[in-house]
Amino acid sequence: MSVSFPSGDTLVDVSSVDFAYDKRPILSGINLRIPRGKLVAIMGGSGCGKTTLLRLIGGQLRPTGGTITVDGQDLTKLARKDMYALRRRVGMLFQFGALFTDLSVFENVAFPLREHTDLPDDMIRDLVLMKLHAVGLRGAHKLMPNELSGGMARRVALARAVALDPMLIMYDEPFAGLDPISLAVVGQLIRKLNDALGASSIMVTHDVHESLEIVDYIYFLSGGKVVAEGTPDEIRASTDPFVKQFVNAETDGPLPFHFPSGSYRDALMEGRP
Amino acid sequence: MTRILRAIGARTVDGIWRMGFAARFFAAILMRSGTSFARFQLTIREIFSTGVLSLIIILVSGFFVGLVLGLQGYETLQRYGSSDALGILVALSLVRELGPVVAGLLFASRAGSALTAEIGLMKTTEQLKAMDMMAVDPIARVVAPRFWGGVISMPLLAALFSTMGVFGAWFIGVVFIGVDDGAFWSQMQASVDFRYDIVNGVIKSVVFGFAVALIAVFEGYDSAPTAEGVSRAITRTVVNSALAILALDFVLTSFMFRGNG
Numbered sequence: 095m096s097v098s099f100p101s102g103d104t105l106v107d108v109s110s111v112d113f114a115y116d117k118r119p120i121l122s123g124i125n126l127r128i129p130r131g132k133l134v135a136i137m138g139g140s141g142c143g144k145t146t147l148l149r150l151i152g153g154q155l156r157p158t159g160g161t162i163t164v165d166g167q168d169l170t171k172l173a174r175k176d177m178y179a180l181r182r183r184v185g186m187l188f189q190f191g192a193l194f195t196d197l198s199v200f201e202n203v204a205f206p207l208r209e210h211t212d213l214p215d216d217m218i219r220d221l222v223l224m225k226l227h228a229v230g231l232r233g234a235h236k237l238m239p240n241e242l243s244g245g246m247a248r249r250v251a252l253a254r255a256v257a258l259d260p261m262l263i264m265y266d267e268p269f270a271g272l273d274p275i276s277l278a279v280v281g282q283l284i285r286k287l288n289d290a291l292g293a294s295s296i297m298v299t300h301d302v303h304e305s306l307e308i309v310d311y312i313y314f315l316s317g318g319k320v321v322a323e324g325t326p327d328e329i330r331a332s333t334d335p336f337v338k339q340f341v342n343a344e345t346d347g348p349l350p351f352h353f354p355s356g357s358y359r360d361a362l363m364e365g366r367p
Numbered sequence: 368m369t370r371i372l373r374a375i376g377a378r379t380v381d382g383i384w385r386m387g388f389a390a391r392f393f394a395a396i397l398m399r400s401g402t403s404f405a406r407f408q409l410t411i412r413e414i415f416s417t418g419v420l421s422l423i424i425i426l427v428s429g430f431f432v433g434l435v436l437g438l439q440g441y442e443t444l445q446r447y448g449s450s451d452a453l454g455i456l457v458a459l460s461l462v463r464e465l466g467p468v469v470a471g472l473l474f475a476s477r478a479g480s481a482l483t484a485e486i487g488l489m490k491t492t493e494q495l496k497a498m499d500m501m502a503v504d505p506i507a508r509v510v511a512p513r514f515w516g517g518v519i520s521m522p523l524l525a526a527l528f529s530t531m532g533v534f535g536a537w538f539i540g541v542v543f544i545g546v547d548d549g550a551f552w553s554q555m556q557a558s559v560d561f562r563y564d565i566v567n568g569v570i571k572s573v574v575f576g577f578a579v580a581l582i583a584v585f586e587g588y589d590s591a592p593t594a595e596g597v598s599r600a601i602t603r604t605v606v607n608s609a610l611a612i613l614a615l616d617f618v619l620t621s622f623m624f625r626g627n628g
C-alpha cells in the first residue's frame with residue numbers, strides 16, 4: 095500500500111512506540127503522525143489498543159519504548175507542570191463520556207473555563223451555551239448527568255472537550271451510541287470544529303463509512319501495529335486484506351475477533367476456560 | 368506451616384506497602400493543598416456536605432450516650448452518696464474520651480464511607496482521569512478539599528457530640544432523677560480544666576479527623592475501579608478508621624492523662 099502522507103508540518107509525532115500493561119505487550123513499534131490542521135482517524139478491532147494510544151498521546155501513560163512529541167515537546171521529558179501546560183491546549187472526549195456526576199451539564203462544560211480562565215460569569219455563560227448549542231443540547235443545560243441518555247452524555251462530553259478551543263482534540267469513539275442523524279451531525283461538527291478552530295484532531299472510531307466521509311487520513315491498527323494507512327480515497331481503492339475486511343465488515347480475514355488465547359478445542363477438551 | 372508463615376509474611380509486607388503508599392499520598396495531599404485554601408469555598412462545600420451528612424447521627428447519638436451515662440453514673444455515684452458529682456463524671460467522660468472516640472467512629476462510618484464511595488466512583492467512571500487530562504490535578508481539586516473538609520468537621524462534630532451528651536445527662540439526671548441542678552453545673556465548672564481536659568479532648572478529635580479523612584480519601588483514590596472494588600474500599604475505610612481511632616486513642620491517652628490532674 096502506498097504511504098502517501100499528507101504534507102504539512104507535524105503536530106503529533108509517534109515514533110516506534112512500544113507499550114505494555116504489566117508484561118502484556120499492547121502496542122509495538124507504532125509510527126504515526128498527525129499533521130497540523132488535519133483530522134485523522136485511528137481504526138482497529140476492539141481491544142487492539144486505540145484508547146491506550148490516545149492515553150499515550152495525552153501523556154497519561156508512558157511508552158515503554160520510543161518517543162512521542164506533541165507540538166515539538168517530547169512527552170517523556172516533560173515535567174508535570176509543563177505537561178499540564180500542554181494539556182490545557184488538548185481536548186479529549188473519553189470513550190464513556192466521564193462527565194462529572196456532581197455537576198450539571200452546564201457546569202460540566204464550564205468546568206475547564208472556570209479552572210483555567212478568569213472570564214467573568216456572563217462570558218462563561220455565553221461560551222458554554224454556544225458549545226452546548228453546537229452539540230444540540232442547549233436546552234438540556236440544567237440537567238444532571240444521570241438524567242442524560244448515553245448519546246446525550248457523549249455530546250455534552252464533546253462540548254466540554256472543546257470548551258477551551260484546543261489545538262489538538264482527541265475523540266475516543268465519538269459516534270458510539272448515536273442515532274444516524276446525531277451521528278451525521280456529530281461527524282460534521284467534528285470536521286467543522288477542526289477547521290474553524292484551526293485545530294488538529296484524532297478520532298478513534300469503528301464507523302468506517304462515516305469517517306471516510308469526513309477525515310483526511312486513516313490509520314488501521316491490528317495486533318499492536320499499524321497495518322495500513324492512507325487517505326480516504328486510497329482506503330476505498332485499497333486491495334489490502336486488512337482494509338478490505340474492515341471496510342466491508344467481513345468476518346473472515348486477517349483481523350482476529352478473539353482475544354488471544356489457546357486453542358478453543360483444547361480448552362473444551364481439558365475443561366478449562 | 369510454611370504456607371501459613373508465608374501468607375502472614377505476604378500480608379504484612381502488603382500492609383506495610385500500603386502504609387507507605389498512604390504516607391506518600393498524605394505528603395502529596397499536603398503539598399497540593401494550595402487550591403483548598405486559595406479557593407476556600409471548595410473546602411467549605413466539603414465541610415458542609417460531610418458535616419451535614421453526619422450532623423443528625425452525631426446529635427442523636429450524643430444525646431443517647433448522655434442519657435445512658437447519666438443513668439449509669441447516677442446509679443454508681445449515689446451508692447457513695449456523691450450523686451452531685453454526676454456533672455463532673457459525665458463531662459469528663461465525654462470531653463476526654465467518648466466525645467472524640469464515638470464521634471470519630473460515627474464520622475468514619477457516615478462521612479468517611481461516603482467520601483470513599485464518592486472518590487472511588489469518580490475513579491471508576493474515569494472522572495479523575497478526565498480531570499487530569501484537562502490539566503486539573505485531581506489530588507488538588509477533588510481529594511485535598513475533601514480531606515480538609517473532613518479534618519475541619521471532625522472536631523466540630525466531636526464538640527457537638529459532647530455538648531449533646533452533657534445535655535442528655537442533665538436531662539435524665541436533673542430533670543428526671545432529681546439531682547441538684549446547681550450542683551450539677553457548678554461541680555462540672557469547677558472540675559473540668561480547660562487546658563488539661565478540653566484542649567486534650569480537642570487534640571484527640573483533630574488527630575482522629577486527620578486519620579479518618581486520610582484513610583477515607585486514600586481508600587477511595589486507591590480503590591480498584593469496579594463496583595466491587597469500591598465496595599471493598601468502603602469496608603476498609605470503616606474498619607481501618609475504627610482501628611486507627613482506637614489505637615490512636617490509647618496512645619494519646621497514655622501521653623495526655625497520667626493521673627496527676
Ligand SMILES: Nc1ncnc2c1ncn2[C@@H]1O[C@H](COP(=O)(O)OP(=O)(O)OP(=O)(O)O)[C@@H](O)[C@H]1O
Nearest residue numbers: 115116120138139140141142143144145146147189
Ligand atoms: N488498565 C489496564 N490494565 C491492564 N490491561 C489493560 C488496561 N486497560 C486496557 N488494557 C488492555 O489493553 C488492551 C487495549 O485496550 P484499549 O482500551 O486501548 O483498547 P481499545 O482499542 O480502545 O478497545 P475498544 O475499541 O474496545 O475501546 C486490551 O486488551 C485491554 O485488555
Ligand SMILES: [Mg+2]
Nearest residue numbers: 144145189266
Ligand atoms: Mg477504547
